[in-house]
Amino acid sequence: MATVKVLDPISRIEGHLKIEVSIDTVRGLQQVVDARATGTLFRGFETILQGRSPLDAPDITQRICGVCPVSHGMAAVVTLDRAAGIAVPENGRILRNLVLAANFIQSHILHFYHLAALDYVDGPNQAPWQPSWKTDKRVSGAAANALVGNYVAALAMRRKAHEMGALFGGRLPHPPTYRAGGITATPRPERIDAYRAYLNELIPFIQNVYLNDVNTVASVYSDYFRIGKGHGNLLAYGVFDLDSTGEEKLLNRGRWVNGRRDVLRVDVGSITEQVRYSWYDDRTANLNPASGVTTPQYPKRGAYSWLKSPRYQSIPYEVGPLARMWVNGDYSNGISVLDRHAARALECLKVAEAAMGWLDEIVPDAPVIAPYEVPDSASAYGLTEAARGALGHWLNIRNGRIENYQVITPTCWNASPRDGNGRRGPLEQALVGTPIKNQAEPIEVLRVIHSFDPCLSCAVHVMRPKKEAQVFTVAMGSGPAACRP
Amino acid sequence: MQVSRRQFLSLLGASSAAVVAGLPLKSFALPAGAMKVIWLQGAGCTGCSVSFLNRIAPTAPHSVDEVLLDIVELSFHTTVMAAAGDQAVSAAEAVYAQGGYLLVVEGGVPTAFGGATCWAWTRNGVDVTFKDVVTRYASKAAGIVCVGNCSSFGGIPAAPPNPTGVKSVRAATGKKTINIPGCPAHPDWLIWVIAQTLAGANIALDVLGRPIELYGTTVHDQCWRNGMEHATEFGQDNLCLLGLGCKGPETYAPCPVSMWNGSANWCVDANAPCIGCTEPTFPIGRPVSVPAGGGDDEDDDHEDEDDDERRNER
Ligand code: SF4
Ligand code: SF4
Numbered sequence: 001m002a003t004v005k006v007l008d009p010i011s012r013i014e015g016h017l018k019i020e021v022s023i024d025t026v027r028g029l030q031q032v033v034d035a036r037a038t039g040t041l042f043r044g045f046e047t048i049l050q051g052r053s054p055l056d057a058p059d060i061t062q063r064i065c066g067v068c069p070v071s072h073g074m075a076a077v078v079t080l081d082r083a084a085g086i087a088v089p090e091n092g093r094i095l096r097n098l099v100l101a102a103n104f105i106q107s108h109i110l111h112f113y114h115l116a117a118l119d120y121v122d123g124p125n126q127a128p129w130q131p132s133w134k135t136d137k138r139v140s141g142a143a144a145n146a147l148v149g150n151y152v153a154a155l156a157m158r159r160k161a162h163e164m165g166a167l168f169g170g171r172l173p174h175p176p177t178y179r180a181g182g183i184t185a186t187p188r189p190e191r192i193d194a195y196r197a198y199l200n201e202l203i204p205f206i207q208n209v210y211l212n213d214v215n216t217v218a219s220v221y222s223d224y225f226r227i228g229k230g231h232g233n234l235l236a237y238g239v240f241d242l243d244s245t246g247e248e249k250l251l252n253r254g255r256w257v258n259g260r261r262d263v264l265r266v267d268v269g270s271i272t273e274q275v276r277y278s279w280y281d282d283r284t285a286n287l288n289p290a291s292g293v294t295t296p297q298y299p300k301r302g303a304y305s306w307l308k309s310p311r312y313q314s315i316p317y318e319v320g321p322l323a324r325m326w327v328n329g330d331y332s333n334g335i336s337v338l339d340r341h342a343a344r345a346l347e348c349l350k351v352a353e354a355a356m357g358w359l360d361e362i363v364p365d366a367p368v369i370a371p372y373e374v375p376d377s378a379s380a381y382g383l384t385e386a387a388r389g390a391l392g393h394w395l396n397i398r399n400g401r402i403e404n405y406q407v408i409t410p411t412c413w414n415a416s417p418r419d420g421n422g423r424r425g426p427l428e429q430a431l432v433g434t435p436i437k438n439q440a441e442p443i444e445v446l447r448v449i450h451s452f453d454p455c456l457s458c459a460v461h462v463m464r465p466k467k468e469a470q471v472f473t474v475a476m477g478s479g480p481a482a483c484r485p
Numbered sequence: 486m487q488v489s490r491r492q493f494l495s496l497l498g499a500s501s502a503a504v505v506a507g508l509p510l511k512s513f514a515l516p517a518g519a520m521k522v523i524w525l526q527g528a529g530c531t532g533c534s535v536s537f538l539n540r541i542a543p544t545a546p547h548s549v550d551e552v553l554l555d556i557v558e559l560s561f562h563t564t565v566m567a568a569a570g571d572q573a574v575s576a577a578e579a580v581y582a583q584g585g586y587l588l589v590v591e592g593g594v595p596t597a598f599g600g601a602t603c604w605a606w607t608r609n610g611v612d613v614t615f616k617d618v619v620t621r622y623a624s625k626a627a628g629i630v631c632v633g634n635c636s637s638f639g640g641i642p643a644a645p646p647n648p649t650g651v652k653s654v655r656a657a658t659g660k661k662t663i664n665i666p667g668c669p670a671h672p673d674w675l676i677w678v679i680a681q682t683l684a685g686a687n688i689a690l691d692v693l694g695r696p697i698e699l700y701g702t703t704v705h706d707q708c709w710r711n712g713m714e715h716a717t718e719f720g721q722d723n724l725c726l727l728g729l730g731c732k733g734p735e736t737y738a739p740c741p742v743s744m745w746n747g748s749a750n751w752c753v754d755a756n757a758p759c760i761g762c763t764e765p766t767f768p769i770g771r772p773v774s775v776p777a778g779g780g781d782d783e784d785d786d787h788e789d790e791d792d793d794e795r796r797n798e799r
Contacts, residue, residue, distance in 0.1 A: 006570070006607050006610070007569055007570040008570060008604070008606050008607035008612075009563045009569065009570070009573060009574075009605070009606045010563075010569055010570075011563045011564070011565075011566050011567070011568060011569040011573055012563075012564065012565065012566070012567075012569070013563075013564070014531045014564065015526075015531060016526075016603065016604060018604070018607060018612075040603065040604035040612075041528065041602065041603045041604075042602040042603070042649060043528050043595075043602070043642045043648070043649055043651075044642075044648030044649055045641075045642075047646060047648045048641065048642075048644045048645070048646075048648065056768070059760060059768070060641060060644075060768060063530050063532070063640075063641045063668060064530060065530050065531070065532075066529075066530040066531040066532020066533065066534065066535045066536070066669060067531055067532075067535055069530070069532065110535075110538075114565060115564075118567045122567075123567055124554075126554075126558065127521075127558050127559050127560045127566070127576070128553065128559040128560070128561075128562055128565050128566040128567065129566075129567050130567065130568075131567070131568050131572055131575075131576055132567035132568055132572075133567075133568070133572065152550045155538065155548065155549060155550055156548065158538070159538060159539050159540075159541060159548070159549075159746075159747070162539050162746055163539075163541075163746040163747050163749040164749075165746075166745055166746035166749040166750045166755075167749055167750055168755065169750070169755065170745070170750050170751065170752045170754070170755030170757045171745030171746055171750060171751060171752060171755075172539070172745075172746055173532040173535050173536055173669055174532055174668060174669060174762075175755075175757075176752045176755070176757035176758075176760060177755045177756070177757045179719060179757075181719075182719075182720065183720075184719045184720055184755060184756040184757045185720075185750075185755040185756060185757070186720060186721075186722050186756065188722070194749070296598070296602075298598050298601055298602075306602065367720060368720045369718075369719045369720040371718065446569055
């Protein structure tokens with residue numbers, strides 16, 4: 001008989017998550033045989049946005065998440081730019097990228113050291129590092145001392161990454177400089193120099209310390225290259241536009257289906273959200289976010305999460321650094337707990353090195369923002385990436401006001417509950433088959449969860465949009481038809 | 486592996502001085518003598534926690550690791566603590582049972598759906614709402630500190646139509662709170678309040694529960710751009726942003742002095758108008774950002790009265 005174990009709260013993530021696992025012995029191995037992920041916070045952000053000026057969207061949507069606010073700011077301004085057909089000045093594009101890059105770097109460092117590492121090494125002998133589970137902590141001795149020491153060094157590094165981003169973001173988290181049409185900050189020479197100086201500290205840290213520590217963990221936990229694969233489907237919207245058309249990105253858009261050979265294109269119209277197991281009205285199932293509706297219904301029979309289930313052609317996809325690096329041909333070792341950590345660390349380096357190059361592309365004294373007028377009516381979407389995966393905003397403007405705003409966050413993809421076909425969400429699926437040494441301390445479950453870097457504040461949805469919300473078909477406007485394999 | 490606190494510090498060469506901004510603190514030898522802190526997160530975004538990690542100052546505690554190692558015993562904080570599930574809840578419950586802890590609350594308190602839009606944890610198989618936990622934990626706290634606009638005033642989750650019935654901690658618990666609004670709150674403001682509390686100082690508060698020492702003056706009155714020519718479009722350096730909708734004149738906060746991210750920058754110095762993130766009106770009934778050349782637009786004027794009402798309600 002399987003034992004059901006409830007883990008709530010899941011700590012060392014952003015936001016509120018409850019995980020329920022069934023543990024049983026199959027072929028002599030005690031393991032997870034089923035899992036349910038429950039998003040336990042709902043704020044109704046998109047309802048708050050209705051009726052407001054579209055210009056409020058960047059500032060308000062950033063507050064969806066304090067770990068990835070810059071990505072929400074980016075998604076919102078891109079959506080607004082597209083709604084008005086505005087071309088953002090080159091400097092505006094570059095400075096937006098630089099603030100976002102800084103936040104990617106801080107988020108990846110924070111994730112490995114401060115959210116994930118304590119699954120592998122025991123921390124100092126006091127709160128908040130104790131109490132802790134002692135099961136299967138294999139990093140020991142000098143290696144453990146070094147890793148815990150780097151935990152503190154990494155606190156300073158992630159802080160510096162935020163200072164770097166604030167140079168053009170104004171402050172972090174929640175940078176106030178992201179605006180429709182560009183950015184408000186100017187590339188003053190002393191700030192470009194300061195940004196470069198921060199990168200000169202961060203890049204060696206990523207290369208020599210962060211990557212090294214991921215290796216240390218990988219060398220003693222090599223079994224985790226075979227744990228936590230999940231469905232094996234990967235999706236990336238792409239991020240860091242390299243030119244004003246947005247067609248070429250540092251990390252391009254693409255999709256990978258388990259067992260197939262080629263990277264496939266992404267058709268935004270194929271994304272729908274299902275609600276069979278979510279606390280929302282069943283009549284709102286299967287809608288594309290462009291016409292999405294969210295009507296909370298609590299309690300509801302069979303439902304167990306405030307997260308909806310986004311699906312692509314009805315199939316669950318994992319999003320995140322591994323998906324991005326994979327569809328861009330930068331990583332192909334495998335899909336597992338450790339592959340997620342490795343791809344994240346390598347991406348951190350790739351982004352930092354690219355940012356160094358962008359500093360040289362800044363044109364002194366050229367404009368950073370184009371004048372912006374809110375269109376009377378328009379429909380648009382903006383796709384980007386948060387550190388933890390694909391992020392999309394969808395907007396309808398009517399009479400110059402927000403009529404409908406929909407957000408699909410990365411953690412909605414990853415930590416979603418089962419869909420209408422009964423298929424588990426990616427995190428749920430990845431948990432199945434995870435071996436468990438000690439039922440009382442299922443640390444293995446935390447390792448799988450943390451590898452996704454979940455960010456649950458993103459359990460947000462619209463409620464009661466206007467009845468006449470229009471359905472429109474979205475064609476893929478930009479992005480490569482087929483990415484590199 | 487277990488390292489003792491001393492070994493841990495020597496590993497890093499970290500200082501353990503316990504003086505905050507010239508304010509003498511008692512000697513806090515952890516784990517025995519330190520103030521226990523329970524940090525609860527409700528309807529918020531974790532931005533205040535991330536901001537807290539950004540602490541950097543010329544005086545101790547210089548950075549967040551010193552705060553955690555030398556100043557307070559952070560018994561419960563789900564974003565950073567090692568423990569999960571029952572072990573984490575038991576850690577909080579043990580401190581609660583003793584009483585006398587400092588309760589830090591981040592995020593507002595949802596009251597719609599019986600509080601079911603925000604759960605704190607599962608205990609003995611029962612889901613416990615954040616509302617219940619905050620109310621219970623507030624009853625035995627030595628002090629309650631609301632970090633950020635959401636716990637102080639409701640913040641963005643409480644903006645109209647307030648879909649989940651979010652209340653401030655004060656309104657939800659009826660207890661006196663020290664409010665450190667800001668979206669997010671600045672780490673120095675929080676650490677200043679913690680230091681004063683530990684030193685047993687009496688913190689003078691304004692009618693909104695904000696420390697007067699921190700929030701006694703408007704952003705505008707401290708702003709470097711006060712008196713400069715007015716900007717007429719975005720993206721210009723060294724001009725006053727009043728014409729672009731800057732809320733500095735009606736916003737009480739020390740940003741021009743404390744600046745942000747280790748003095749790397751602050752809103753106005755990045756040419757971004759103050760959006761009033763320390764005020765109870767944020768972001769209610771008016772745009773947080775406005776088109777160039779405009780003030781609040783006409784449509785929103787009639788909502789000003791609502792603002793006042795909401796302000797009083799909270
Ligand atoms: S920029 Fe804002 S805060 Fe500064 S002087 Fe002008 S109106 Fe006042
Ligand atoms: S300047 Fe205004 S918007 Fe910026 S942090 Fe300070 S109070 Fe908030």
